[in-house]
Amino acid sequence: MGAFSRADGARHPHHPRTYEISDPEEIRAYRAVVRLGHELAGPDPVFCSCGDDTGAHPSPERDRLLDPLSPEGIPARHRARWVAAAPAAVREYAGALAAGAEDPDLPRGVPPALVFGWLGAVREEPRDAAWLLAERGPSRLLAGLPTEELAWAVRETDRAGLEGAVRFFASEEFTTRHPKRRRVPDTARDRLLRHARGHRPADLPVLERRLLRTPDDRIRRS
Known part of the structure; x- marks a missing residue:
């Protein structure tokens, strides 16, 4: 997956520029928003100027799924999974990072x-x-x-x-x-x-x- 661009410039401080999805359900959801993006972009998507690098044309469905700041999105699911696997002694700290804290208390x-x-x-x-x-x-x-x-x-x-x-x-x-x-x-x-x-x-x-x-x-x- 490539970088995600928001119109307001907001970003998650710990979101990587690239990442992978391998869960079958997430892959199906991603393919669905890509298909929708192709339909929205029209017959000549080469000239799309949205400036995004996710492979999916902007749409509410894409934003909900791929925006790193969307609580329903794939990145949020991945971060939640990482927090859940953290040792109990550091789970609160991990949760703060996952929620977007730049430099939480150690x-x-x-x-x-x-x-x-x-x-x-x-x-x-x-x-x-x-x-x-x-x-x-x-x-x-x-x-x-x-x-x-x-x-x-x-x-x-x-x-x-x-x-x-x-x-x-x-x-x-x-x-x-x-x-x-x-x-x-x-x-x-x-x-x-x-x-x-x-x-x-x-x-x-x-x-x-x-x-x-x-x-x-x-x-x-x-």
Whole structure:
């Protein structure tokens, strides 16, 4: 799916420029509004100047289905599905993001290992209209945490958490930190590199370059 243009310029801050639909019911509904759009555009739709990139000519039915701000639309359904799958400790925060809050208050006391697991969880529809939220939401919770706390969480997390941890440590949220804040104890660093070798090889070169070593005995947990 392509970008959606509204006449008033309003937008959902976490709606991606492109996304996919795979649910048969949603596909049928989309095809129906495309057919309607072809009828409205007339015999020569090449010259349609609506400026939209969804593949469907503007109509009330299209707006209701594809507008990211429509509570009845496909994007809203995808966001609601993402919120429902979020861990209980972060569900209110996820709901605020899905509702369109640009920068909601961060929940307190959420273990980083849980957030790693949220980021790394397997999603049935990984490229739906909530895929950008699925990256931004957890990453914003992790971005402000000290490296030492993140490293301890790497030690404690499960496989889904390691998936999320590798994604976070290879992302700009971590790799752009000052070198002093990129020092990761050997045990955590080794776990990240091992998971990347087996499951995310594209991230391995970034991790090898940007994760600076710190002996485990230099880090103490309070």
